[in-house]
Amino acid sequence: MTAERMHTTAHHVDVAAPAGVVYGLIADTPSWPRYFPPNVHVEQLEFDGVSERLRMWATANGRIRSWTSSRQLSPRDRRIVFRQDTPAAPVRSMLGTWSVDAVDAHTSRLTLLHDFTVEGDDPGDTAWVEQALDTNSRVQLSSLRKIAESWQRLDELVLTFEDSVRVRGGAELVYDFLYRVADWPERVPHVARLDLTEDQPGVQVVSMDTTTADGSTHTTKSVRVCFPHAGRIVYKQTATPALMTAHTGEWSVVPDETGVSVVSQHSVMLRAEAVEAVLGPGASVSDARRYVREALGRNSLTTLELARRHAESAVRML
Numbered sequence: 001m002t003a004e005r006m007h008t009t010a011h012h013v014d015v016a017a018p019a020g021v022v023y024g025l026i027a028d029t030p031s032w033p034r035y036f037p038p039n040v041h042v043e044q045l046e047f048d049g050v051s052e053r054l055r056m057w058a059t060a061n062g063r064i065r066s067w068t069s070s071r072q073l074s075p076r077d078r079r080i081v082f083r084q085d086t087p088a089a090p091v092r093s094m095l096g097t098w099s100v101d102a103v104d105a106h107t108s109r110l111t112l113l114h115d116f117t118v119e120g121d122d123p124g125d126t127a128w129v130e131q132a133l134d135t136n137s138r139v140q141l142s143s144l145r146k147i148a149e150s151w152q153r154l155d156e157l158v159l160t161f162e163d164s165v166r167v168r169g170g171a172e173l174v175y176d177f178l179y180r181v182a183d184w185p186e187r188v189p190h191v192a193r194l195d196l197t198e199d200q201p202g203v204q205v206v207s208m209d210t211t212t213a214d215g216s217t218h219t220t221k222s223v224r225v226c227f228p229h230a231g232r233i234v235y236k237q238t239a240t241p242a243l244m245t246a247h248t249g250e251w252s253v254v255p256d257e258t259g260v261s262v263v264s265q266h267s268v269m270l271r272a273e274a275v276e277a278v279l280g281p282g283a284s285v286s287d288a289r290r291y292v293r294e295a296l297g298r299n300s301l302t303t304l305e306l307a308r309r310h311a312e313s314a315v316r317m318l
Helices: 019-027 028-037 123-148 149-159 171-179 181-187 273-279 285-317
Strands: 007-015 039-047 051-060 063-074 079-086 091-104 107-118 158-166 193-201 202-211 219-227 234-241 244-255 260-269
Touching: 007 123, 007 158, 019 028, 019 091, 019 107, 019 123, 028 039, 028 079, 028 123, 028 244, 028 260, 039 219, 039 234, 051 219, 063 202, 079 244, 091 244, 107 123, 149 158, 149 285, 171 181, 171 234, 171 244, 171 285, 181 193, 181 202, 181 285, 260 285, 273 285
Parallel strands: none
Antiparallel strands: 007 107, 039 051, 051 063, 063 079, 079 091, 091 107, 158 260, 193 202, 202 219, 219 234, 234 244, 244 260
Protein backbone atom coordinates (compact mmCIF):
# COMPACT_ATOMS: atom_id res chain seq x y z
CA MET A 1 0.00 0.00 0.00
CA THR A 2 1.54 3.33 -1.09
CA ALA A 3 1.21 6.63 0.74
CA GLU A 4 -0.82 9.36 -0.88
CA ARG A 5 1.23 11.97 -2.71
CA MET A 6 1.20 15.58 -1.50
CA HIS A 7 -0.12 18.02 -4.10
CA THR A 8 0.56 21.76 -3.96
CA THR A 9 -1.21 24.78 -5.43
CA ALA A 10 -0.27 28.46 -5.20
CA HIS A 11 -2.30 31.56 -6.01
CA HIS A 12 -1.30 35.22 -5.78
CA VAL A 13 -2.90 38.61 -6.22
CA ASP A 14 -1.55 42.15 -5.97
CA VAL A 15 -3.82 44.51 -4.06
CA ALA A 16 -3.86 48.31 -4.08
CA ALA A 17 -4.42 48.44 -0.32
CA PRO A 18 -2.22 48.43 2.80
CA ALA A 19 -1.03 45.02 3.96
CA GLY A 20 -2.73 45.48 7.34
CA VAL A 21 -6.10 45.97 5.66
CA VAL A 22 -5.71 42.81 3.56
CA TYR A 23 -4.62 40.77 6.57
CA GLY A 24 -7.59 42.05 8.58
CA LEU A 25 -10.01 40.77 5.94
CA ILE A 26 -8.57 37.25 5.80
CA ALA A 27 -8.38 37.12 9.63
CA ASP A 28 -12.10 37.99 9.94
CA THR A 29 -13.50 34.52 9.14
CA PRO A 30 -17.07 35.14 10.40
CA SER A 31 -17.40 37.74 7.62
CA TRP A 32 -16.09 35.46 4.86
CA PRO A 33 -19.55 34.57 3.51
CA ARG A 34 -20.06 38.28 2.88
CA TYR A 35 -16.62 38.72 1.30
CA PHE A 36 -16.05 35.47 -0.61
CA PRO A 37 -18.60 34.06 -3.10
CA PRO A 38 -17.80 30.34 -2.46
CA ASN A 39 -18.21 30.61 1.34
CA VAL A 40 -21.74 29.93 2.55
CA HIS A 41 -21.34 29.96 6.34
CA VAL A 42 -18.61 29.93 8.99
CA GLU A 43 -19.16 28.88 12.61
CA GLN A 44 -16.33 30.01 14.89
CA LEU A 45 -16.20 27.12 17.37
CA GLU A 46 -13.17 28.29 19.38
CA PHE A 47 -11.01 31.43 19.39
CA ASP A 48 -8.42 32.73 21.84
CA GLY A 49 -6.99 35.55 19.74
CA VAL A 50 -4.25 33.41 18.20
CA SER A 51 -5.77 29.98 17.55
CA GLU A 52 -9.24 29.31 16.20
CA ARG A 53 -11.32 26.33 15.19
CA LEU A 54 -13.97 26.70 12.51
CA ARG A 55 -16.81 24.77 10.90
CA MET A 56 -17.16 25.90 7.31
CA TRP A 57 -19.65 25.39 4.50
CA ALA A 58 -18.72 26.34 0.94
CA THR A 59 -19.42 25.50 -2.68
CA ALA A 60 -16.87 23.40 -4.57
CA ASN A 61 -17.44 22.60 -8.24
CA GLY A 62 -21.14 23.23 -7.72
CA ARG A 63 -21.50 21.05 -4.61
CA ILE A 64 -21.95 22.13 -1.00
CA ARG A 65 -19.06 20.86 1.12
CA SER A 66 -18.49 21.13 4.88
CA TRP A 67 -15.43 20.60 7.06
CA THR A 68 -13.76 21.80 10.26
CA SER A 69 -10.48 23.69 10.22
CA SER A 70 -7.91 24.94 12.71
CA ARG A 71 -6.02 28.19 12.10
CA GLN A 72 -3.01 29.86 13.70
CA LEU A 73 -2.96 33.64 13.31
CA SER A 74 0.27 35.67 13.28
CA PRO A 75 -0.73 39.32 12.87
CA ARG A 76 2.84 40.57 13.27
CA ASP A 77 3.96 38.46 10.30
CA ARG A 78 0.60 38.88 8.56
CA ARG A 79 0.45 35.12 8.12
CA ILE A 80 -2.28 32.54 8.84
CA VAL A 81 -1.61 28.80 8.78
CA PHE A 82 -4.63 26.50 8.45
CA ARG A 83 -5.35 22.78 8.52
CA GLN A 84 -8.57 20.94 7.83
CA ASP A 85 -9.29 18.75 10.87
CA THR A 86 -12.09 16.77 9.23
CA PRO A 87 -11.74 17.13 5.46
CA ALA A 88 -14.63 16.37 3.14
CA ALA A 89 -14.07 13.35 0.87
CA PRO A 90 -12.21 12.76 -1.38
CA VAL A 91 -9.69 14.98 0.43
CA ARG A 92 -7.60 13.05 2.96
CA SER A 93 -5.56 16.01 4.24
CA MET A 94 -5.54 19.73 3.52
CA LEU A 95 -3.31 22.45 4.92
CA GLY A 96 -2.09 25.77 3.72
CA THR A 97 -1.10 29.36 4.35
CA TRP A 98 -2.41 32.86 3.79
CA SER A 99 0.40 35.43 3.75
CA VAL A 100 0.41 39.15 3.05
CA ASP A 101 3.58 40.99 2.02
CA ALA A 102 3.78 44.78 1.88
CA VAL A 103 5.04 46.03 -1.49
CA ASP A 104 4.86 49.61 -0.24
CA ALA A 105 2.63 51.60 2.11
CA HIS A 106 -0.34 51.37 -0.25
CA THR A 107 0.18 48.07 -2.08
CA SER A 108 0.47 44.45 -0.95
CA ARG A 109 0.74 40.94 -2.36
CA LEU A 110 -1.52 38.20 -1.02
CA THR A 111 -0.44 34.58 -1.43
CA LEU A 112 -2.63 31.53 -0.82
CA LEU A 113 -0.94 28.12 -0.67
CA HIS A 114 -2.62 24.70 -0.41
CA ASP A 115 -1.03 21.30 0.23
CA PHE A 116 -3.37 18.33 0.01
CA THR A 117 -3.61 14.58 -0.38
CA VAL A 118 -6.48 12.57 -1.85
CA GLU A 119 -7.73 9.19 -0.66
CA GLY A 120 -5.98 6.51 -2.68
CA ASP A 121 -4.29 9.24 -4.78
CA ASP A 122 -7.00 8.68 -7.39
CA PRO A 123 -6.21 10.81 -10.50
CA GLY A 124 -9.84 11.74 -11.08
CA ASP A 125 -10.35 12.84 -7.49
CA THR A 126 -7.06 14.74 -7.56
CA ALA A 127 -8.15 16.62 -10.67
CA TRP A 128 -11.52 17.39 -9.04
CA VAL A 129 -9.85 18.86 -5.95
CA GLU A 130 -7.35 20.86 -8.02
CA GLN A 131 -10.18 22.31 -10.10
CA ALA A 132 -12.17 23.25 -6.99
CA LEU A 133 -9.14 24.86 -5.35
CA ASP A 134 -8.20 26.77 -8.48
CA THR A 135 -11.74 28.04 -9.09
CA ASN A 136 -12.45 29.00 -5.47
CA SER A 137 -9.00 30.50 -4.86
CA ARG A 138 -9.21 32.72 -7.94
CA VAL A 139 -12.72 33.87 -7.02
CA GLN A 140 -11.73 34.48 -3.39
CA LEU A 141 -8.62 36.49 -4.26
CA SER A 142 -10.43 38.53 -6.89
CA SER A 143 -13.27 39.33 -4.47
CA LEU A 144 -10.89 40.15 -1.64
CA ARG A 145 -8.84 42.44 -3.88
CA LYS A 146 -11.94 44.41 -4.85
CA ILE A 147 -13.15 44.69 -1.24
CA ALA A 148 -9.72 45.62 0.11
CA GLU A 149 -9.28 48.32 -2.51
CA SER A 150 -12.58 49.83 -1.31
CA TRP A 151 -11.59 49.56 2.37
CA GLN A 152 -12.12 53.26 3.06
CA ARG A 153 -15.78 52.86 2.05
CA LEU A 154 -16.35 49.47 3.65
CA ASP A 155 -18.39 50.78 6.59
CA GLU A 156 -20.62 52.61 4.12
CA LEU A 157 -21.09 49.60 1.85
CA VAL A 158 -21.83 47.04 4.57
CA LEU A 159 -25.33 47.11 6.05
CA THR A 160 -26.29 44.89 9.00
CA PHE A 161 -29.64 44.96 10.81
CA GLU A 162 -32.32 42.76 12.38
CA ASP A 163 -36.08 42.62 12.98
CA SER A 164 -37.93 40.55 15.57
CA VAL A 165 -41.38 39.66 16.86
CA ARG A 166 -42.66 38.04 20.06
CA VAL A 167 -44.64 34.81 19.83
CA ARG A 168 -46.97 33.29 22.41
CA GLY A 169 -46.44 29.79 21.15
CA GLY A 170 -43.96 26.96 20.93
CA ALA A 171 -40.48 27.50 19.53
CA GLU A 172 -40.80 24.24 17.59
CA LEU A 173 -43.82 25.54 15.69
CA VAL A 174 -42.04 28.76 14.73
CA TYR A 175 -38.95 26.87 13.60
CA ASP A 176 -41.08 24.44 11.60
CA PHE A 177 -42.63 27.35 9.66
CA LEU A 178 -39.21 28.79 8.85
CA TYR A 179 -37.70 25.40 7.98
CA ARG A 180 -40.51 24.33 5.62
CA VAL A 181 -39.50 26.89 3.03
CA ALA A 182 -40.99 24.77 0.24
CA ASP A 183 -44.43 25.77 1.58
CA TRP A 184 -43.74 29.50 1.41
CA PRO A 185 -45.38 30.15 -2.00
CA GLU A 186 -48.69 29.15 -0.37
CA ARG A 187 -47.95 30.80 2.97
CA VAL A 188 -45.91 33.96 2.23
CA PRO A 189 -47.48 36.54 -0.13
CA HIS A 190 -44.24 37.99 -1.54
CA VAL A 191 -42.90 34.54 -2.55
CA ALA A 192 -44.16 33.86 -6.08
CA ARG A 193 -42.15 30.69 -6.83
CA LEU A 194 -39.74 28.47 -4.96
CA ASP A 195 -37.72 25.38 -5.86
CA LEU A 196 -36.02 23.43 -3.08
CA THR A 197 -33.29 20.79 -3.11
CA GLU A 198 -32.11 19.15 0.12
CA ASP A 199 -29.61 16.44 -0.85
CA GLN A 200 -27.92 16.69 2.57
CA PRO A 201 -30.16 16.82 5.66
CA GLY A 202 -30.38 20.39 6.87
CA VAL A 203 -28.59 21.90 3.86
CA GLN A 204 -31.18 23.47 1.58
CA VAL A 205 -30.55 24.93 -1.89
CA VAL A 206 -33.35 27.34 -2.77
CA SER A 207 -34.30 29.22 -5.93
CA MET A 208 -37.02 31.81 -5.26
CA ASP A 209 -38.96 34.51 -7.10
CA THR A 210 -39.86 37.40 -4.80
CA THR A 211 -42.39 40.10 -5.63
CA THR A 212 -41.40 43.61 -4.50
CA ALA A 213 -43.63 46.51 -3.43
CA ASP A 214 -43.64 47.99 -6.96
CA GLY A 215 -44.86 44.70 -8.45
CA SER A 216 -41.58 43.64 -10.03
CA THR A 217 -40.12 40.18 -9.45
CA HIS A 218 -36.57 39.32 -8.40
CA THR A 219 -35.06 35.85 -8.66
CA THR A 220 -32.62 34.88 -5.93
CA LYS A 221 -30.76 31.67 -5.16
CA SER A 222 -29.71 30.75 -1.65
CA VAL A 223 -28.07 28.04 0.41
CA ARG A 224 -29.58 27.53 3.87
CA VAL A 225 -27.87 25.61 6.69
CA CYS A 226 -30.32 24.51 9.39
CA PHE A 227 -29.54 23.93 13.07
CA PRO A 228 -32.83 22.61 14.52
CA HIS A 229 -31.51 21.96 18.05
CA ALA A 230 -30.23 25.55 18.25
CA GLY A 231 -33.34 27.03 16.60
CA ARG A 232 -31.24 28.65 13.86
CA ILE A 233 -31.27 28.77 10.06
CA VAL A 234 -28.40 30.63 8.42
CA TYR A 235 -28.34 31.39 4.72
CA LYS A 236 -26.44 33.04 1.93
CA GLN A 237 -27.85 34.27 -1.35
CA THR A 238 -25.68 32.84 -4.11
CA ALA A 239 -27.50 34.92 -6.73
CA THR A 240 -28.38 38.41 -5.53
CA PRO A 241 -30.34 41.38 -6.89
CA ALA A 242 -28.28 43.95 -8.81
CA LEU A 243 -27.93 46.32 -5.85
CA MET A 244 -26.02 43.79 -3.72
CA THR A 245 -22.76 41.91 -4.14
CA ALA A 246 -23.54 39.72 -1.10
CA HIS A 247 -26.44 39.00 1.23
CA THR A 248 -26.26 36.69 4.24
CA GLY A 249 -28.75 36.24 7.02
CA GLU A 250 -30.08 34.19 9.89
CA TRP A 251 -33.45 33.19 11.30
CA SER A 252 -33.22 32.45 15.03
CA VAL A 253 -35.88 31.24 17.45
CA VAL A 254 -35.10 32.13 21.07
CA PRO A 255 -37.44 30.82 23.81
CA ASP A 256 -37.62 32.32 27.31
CA GLU A 257 -39.92 32.16 30.35
CA THR A 258 -42.75 34.15 28.75
CA GLY A 259 -42.68 33.06 25.14
CA VAL A 260 -40.47 33.14 22.07
CA SER A 261 -38.53 35.83 20.24
CA VAL A 262 -38.03 35.10 16.55
CA VAL A 263 -35.35 37.22 14.90
CA SER A 264 -34.37 37.88 11.31
CA GLN A 265 -30.83 39.18 10.79
CA HIS A 266 -29.40 40.51 7.52
CA SER A 267 -25.89 41.46 6.44
CA VAL A 268 -25.50 43.03 3.01
CA MET A 269 -22.62 44.25 0.88
CA LEU A 270 -23.88 46.95 -1.49
CA ARG A 271 -22.72 47.27 -5.10
CA ALA A 272 -21.88 50.99 -5.34
CA GLU A 273 -21.57 51.01 -9.12
CA ALA A 274 -25.17 49.75 -9.52
CA VAL A 275 -26.87 52.35 -7.32
CA GLU A 276 -27.84 54.84 -10.01
CA ALA A 277 -28.78 52.12 -12.49
CA VAL A 278 -31.21 50.63 -9.98
CA LEU A 279 -32.46 53.69 -8.10
CA GLY A 280 -32.08 56.39 -10.74
CA PRO A 281 -29.67 59.22 -11.62
CA GLY A 282 -28.29 61.05 -8.61
CA ALA A 283 -29.05 58.24 -6.15
CA SER A 284 -26.40 57.71 -3.49
CA VAL A 285 -25.17 54.80 -1.37
CA SER A 286 -27.15 56.32 1.50
CA ASP A 287 -30.28 56.01 -0.65
CA ALA A 288 -29.37 52.40 -1.39
CA ARG A 289 -28.94 51.65 2.32
CA ARG A 290 -32.43 52.99 3.07
CA TYR A 291 -33.95 51.16 0.10
CA VAL A 292 -32.41 47.80 1.01
CA ARG A 293 -33.23 48.21 4.69
CA GLU A 294 -36.87 48.93 3.93
CA ALA A 295 -37.25 46.21 1.27
CA LEU A 296 -35.58 43.41 3.22
CA GLY A 297 -37.10 44.51 6.51
CA ARG A 298 -40.60 44.60 5.05
CA ASN A 299 -40.31 41.04 3.73
CA SER A 300 -38.69 39.81 6.94
CA LEU A 301 -41.39 41.29 9.14
CA THR A 302 -44.09 39.80 6.91
CA THR A 303 -42.51 36.35 7.26
CA LEU A 304 -41.98 36.76 11.00
CA GLU A 305 -45.60 37.81 11.48
CA LEU A 306 -46.81 34.80 9.49
CA ALA A 307 -44.61 32.50 11.59
CA ARG A 308 -46.15 34.07 14.72
CA ARG A 309 -49.69 33.49 13.48
CA HIS A 310 -48.84 29.92 12.50
CA ALA A 311 -47.50 29.11 15.98
CA GLU A 312 -50.19 30.92 17.93
CA SER A 313 -53.02 29.47 15.82
CA ALA A 314 -51.70 25.95 16.39
CA VAL A 315 -51.56 26.59 20.14
CA ARG A 316 -55.17 27.81 20.18
CA MET A 317 -56.30 24.74 18.22
CA LEU A 318 -54.65 22.49 20.79
